[in-house]
Amino acid sequence: MKEKILIVDDSEDIRLLLKRFLKSADYDVFETASGEEALQKADELKPDLILLDILMPGIDGYKVCAALKEQYPSVDAPVIFLSAKSDAADKVQGLEIGGSDYITKPFDKAEVLARVENQLKIRRLTGELIKTNKKLTEKQIALDEDLKAAAGIQQSLLPRTIPDMKGLSVAWKFMPSYMIGGDIFNIFRLDERHIGLYMIDVSGHGVQSALITVSVSQMLQPDTGNTTKRKTEKRPGYEIVPPKTVLESLDKEYPLERFDKYFTIVYMIIDIENGDLIYSNAAHPPPVILRRDTTMELLEKGGTIIGLGGIVPFDEEQKTLMCGDRVILYTDGVVEYENEEGEFFGEERLHALLGSLRQQDTGALLDGIVASINDFGKGKEFQDDITLIALEYRGKKA
Secondary structure, three states: OOOEEEEEOOOHHHHHHHHHHHHHOOOEEEEEOOHHHHHHHHHHHOOOEEEEEOOOOOOOHHHHHHHHHHHOOOOOOOEEEEEOOOOHHHHHHHHHOOOOEEEEOOOOHHHHHHHHHHHHHHHHHHHHHHHHHHHHHHHHHHHHHHHHHHHHHHHHOOOOOOOOOOOEEEEEEEEOOOOOOOEEEEEEEOOOOEEEEEEEEEOOOOHHHHHHHHHHHHHOOHHHOOOEEEOOOOOOOEEEOOHHHHHHHHHHHOOHHHHOOOEEEEEEEEEOOOOEEEEEEEOOOOOEEEOOOOOEEEOOOEEOOEOOOOOOOOOOEEEEOOOOOEEEEEOHHHHOOEOOOOOEOOHHHHHHHHHHOOOOOHHHHHHHHHHHHHHHHOOOOOOOOEEEEEEEEOOOOO
């Protein structure tokens, strides 16, 4: 469609001259001789550009421009003022009330067409930008809805309730830095006296990382055979897969070359009858055992990240928990949380905090850690996902 231009000038000669210029450039041209009529015409036509004389009887060009901006917001056409005045003050006044350009009479055809085309080009580009922004906004809204749905699916994989274990008290915190994150964990029964527990942190966060957490969590479900394996025909039932074997299996299934992501994991098995804890740690921040005698032990034994294809073999280690001992697991979003001064929360601060909170129950202990992180950062948003688990063993006494 041709672009519409409205000429507003009380001089018929000027209108005819401008009309001839503009029609030669294939514009659709309309005209009016007064400011009052110009407002009505502009509201009806919704022109793409207005050429507006300043000195007219009745309402002058300045007032017409101001009225268009204030009373006719649907008329978004740029205004080019026409005037015999060449003073800088007059030009500034026109620009301040909303004019886009200024042409001084008498004018040249080439100048008129160049200034008109320049303003129309700006208007076209602005319109395209508005449409693009609208589409992007619509896509962002749709993406946010998808992310919320994906986050709901991811959180549905977290344990809703703790398995009925009389010898354990467990609490956790799961706080993704975005709608959907790269952390996940689970606690589940392996048999009548053993529970399995893992915490995973996939590199990065967002949809890709979350999809990997979903895949790994499904692979580690007890009924998939990756955490238990069938015994021989002569010995019916199942035996529990050692933690290092679980990590070796994950390392084969999730090579870095395939997913362009790696992850860290702590996988442990706890015998709730005698307190034996066997674990393997694949480059995850080492869980902490808070002994009831106030000592502290780090669970560091294991190997490198998952995804390197067995470059370094995984080890495992056994510990024995006594009644009142605590085990604290966390992702690196805790210790790498950075405040406005660029200081990290850090392992040293976390370990000192755990020592001061050791008398609290598991839920209060985690609340204390989160409160301390928020105080440290003065409410600054998390840069990475934060996951915490606190477990207290209430079984075997010394």
